[in-house]
Amino acid sequence: DVKVTQSSRYLVKRTGEKVFLECVQDMDHENMFWYRQDPGLGLRLIYFSYDVKMKEKGDIPEGYSVSREKKERFSLILESASTNQTSMYLCASSLVAVGNTIYFGEGSWLTVV
Amino acid sequence: ILNVEQSPQSLHVQEGDSTNFTCSFPSSNFYALHWYRWETAKSPEALFVMTLNGDEKKKGRISATLNTKEGYSYLYIKGSQPEDSATYLCLHKGHSSASKIIFGSGTRLSIRP
Numbered sequence: 001d002v003k004v005t006q007s008s009r010y011l012v013k014r015t016g017e018k019v020f021l022e023c024v025q026d027m028d029h030e031n032m033f034w035y036r037q038d039p040g041l042g043l044r045l046i047y048f049s050y051d052v053k054m055k056e057k058g059d060i061p062e063g064y065s066v067s068r069e070k071k072e073r074f075s076l077i078l079e080s081a082s083t084n085q086t087s088m089y090l091c092a093s094s095l096v097a098v099g100n101t102i103y104f105g106e107g108s109w110l111t112v113v
Numbered sequence: 114i115l116n117v118e119q120s121p122q123s124l125h126v127q128e129g130d131s132t133n134f135t136c137s138f139p140s141s142n143f144y145a146l147h148w149y150r151w152e153t154a155k156s157p158e159a160l161f162v163m164t165l166n167g168d169e170k171k172k173g174r175i176s177a178t179l180n181t182k183e184g185y186s187y188l189y190i191k192g193s194q195p196e197d198s199a200t201y202l203c204l205h206k207g208h209s210s211a212s213k214i215i216f217g218s219g220t221r222l223s224i225r226p
Contacts, residue, residue, distance in 0.1 A: 004156070035216075040122075042218030043202065058213065090157075102147065102204070102214075104156040 003027070006091050006105035013112050019078040021108050023091030032074035033092040033102070034058075034066065043090065049074055050096065081112045117205045119217035126193045127225050133189040134220040136203030140184030147204040148177055148188055151219070157202060160188075193224045 007022045025032065031050050035043040035058075045058030047066040055066050063085060067075045074093075078085055091105040118137045126132045138146065145164045151157040161170040166181040174191045190197055200219040207213075 033214075040218065043216040045213065045215075048214075101159040101162060102149075103159075104149075106154070106156045 004091055004093055004103050004105040006089075006108045008108050009106065010109045011111070013078075013081050013110065015082060015112055017078075017081050017112075019081045019110065019112075021076040021078075021089055021091075021110070023074045023076070023093075023105055024072050025074075025093040025103070026072065027093060027103065028071065029093035029103075030071075030096040031094045032068065033094075034064075034074065034076045035090045035092065036060070036087045037090060037107075038087050046076065046089075078110075081110075083112050086110060086112045117203065117215045117217040119201075119203060119220050121220060122218070123221040123223070125223045125225060128193055128195060130193055131189065131191045132193055132222070133187050134201065134222075136186045136188070136205075136217050138184050138186075138203075138205040138215075139207065140182060142207035143181045143184070144206045144208045146179055146186050146206075148186070149202040149204065151200045151202055152198075160201075188220075190222075193222075195224045195226055198222055198224045 004025045013019050033048045034046045037043050044060050046064050049055045049068040052071050065077045089108045092102045094100050094102040120135050147162050148160040149157040150160050161177045163179040168179040170177050176189045179186045200221045202219045203217045205215050
C-alpha cells in the first residue's frame with residue numbers, strides 16, 4: 001500500500017516558535033508538495049520539490065521554507081510561527097509526470113497561539 | 114476562466130437521489146484533470162485522472178466526463194449513499210512546464226438519510 005506519512009497530526013505552538021512539519025513517502029516519488037487548507041479557500045500550494053535539494057515556491061510561500069535532503073522526506077518549516085499560520089497542512093507526493101495520481105498524507109492541524 | 118472553479122460550493126442531497134457538480138478550468142492550457150474525494154480526517158483519495166477531450170471514466174456509482182475545448186469536467190454520483198458524503202476536489206495541470214498544479218476549492222456533498 002502506498003503511503004504518505006505526516007508524523008505530527010495535531011500541534012499547538014506559540015507565536016514566534018520555529019515549527020517543523022515532517023512528511024515521508026515510501027513510493028520513491030520524485031515530486032513532493034506542501035499545501036495548506038483553509039475554509040473557503042481550498043488547497044493552496046506552499047512549496048513543491050521535484051528532486052532532492054530542489055524546491056520551487058508555490059502560491060503562498062511567505063513565512064515558510066522547506067528542506068528536501070533525502071528523496072523520501074520533505075519538511076515544511078515555519079521560521080517564526082504566527083497566528084495566521086493556524087491551518088491544516090497537507091503533504092503529497094507523485095511521480096514526475098502529472099498524469100500520475102497524487103497521493104496525500106492525512107494532514108497536520110497546526111494551531112498557533 | 115483563469116482559475117479552477119468548482120460549483121456548487123456545497124450540496125445537500127437526499128439518499129438515493131443522483132447528483133452532479135462541475136469543475137471549470139482554463140481551456141487554453143490543459144494537460145490533465147484529476148478528481149479526488151476527501152472525507153473528514155482522512156487523506157484525499159484519487160478518483161479519476163483524465164487527459165483526453167471526451168474522456169469518460171467510471172468507478173462504481175461515480176463517473177466523470179471531460180470537455181477540454183470548453184474547459185469543464187462533470188462528476189456524477191448515481192443513487193447517492195451516506196458514505197458518499199465528502200468534499201470532492203478537482204485538480205488542473207496546464208501543458209506548459211511552467212504551469213502549476215491548481216486545485217479547485219471543492220464541492221462539499223452531504224447526503225441526507
